[in-house]
Amino acid sequence: NAGVTQTPKFQVLKTGQSMTLQCAQDMNHNSMYWYRQDPGMGLRLIYYSASEGTTDKGEVPNGYNVSRLNKREFSLRLESAAPSQTSVYFCASSVLNIQYFGAGTRLSVL
């Protein structure tokens, strides 16, 4: 029972590089989310998807794009990474307002 799987677990980028964070869930949930977590800031919502084919901006969407490829997969793309995007990124899916998180991706942008 994998739940929510995120890849990669760790990544180091140089400023200006691009990358995609992958997320997949096997719980047949409609809603999926991307958060970033920074010290003292708590979890902040980047984007969410209430269902396949729909995406909406959260609190901090600038510098990111998302794709809800199908019901299982929700990817987050950084087109031109900046040091301010150094953070821990969590993907989650939810049912009945309860969120299930992946293990996170630790991203450093130098």
Next chain:
Amino acid sequence: RKEVEQDPGPFNVPEGATVAFNCTYSNSASQSFFWYRQDCRKEPKLLMSVYSSGNEDGRFTAQLNRASQYISLLIRDSKLSDSATYLCVGVKTSYDKVIFGPGTSLSVIP
């Protein structure tokens, strides 16, 4: 003002102690509330839902006071394994918006 606020702590308590965390929320549109637990360098996981009538799960008791807009979590007979960060969460069910508090850090000391 943040929509969900918590005392960041840290709370340092001896084993066996009773400790209480409070969380205040500023938007009365939040309809559902939860407590999550996050261990160091891990993902958040649901600890318990919070019901208006109050609810208990073993050593943990959660309360919701809608009139005063606060949620509480009481931990009795603290264990070393309770050391973690506790996140208060409000959900605006009408459009599935999830708001995480910044978290309260607990260390249970032998």
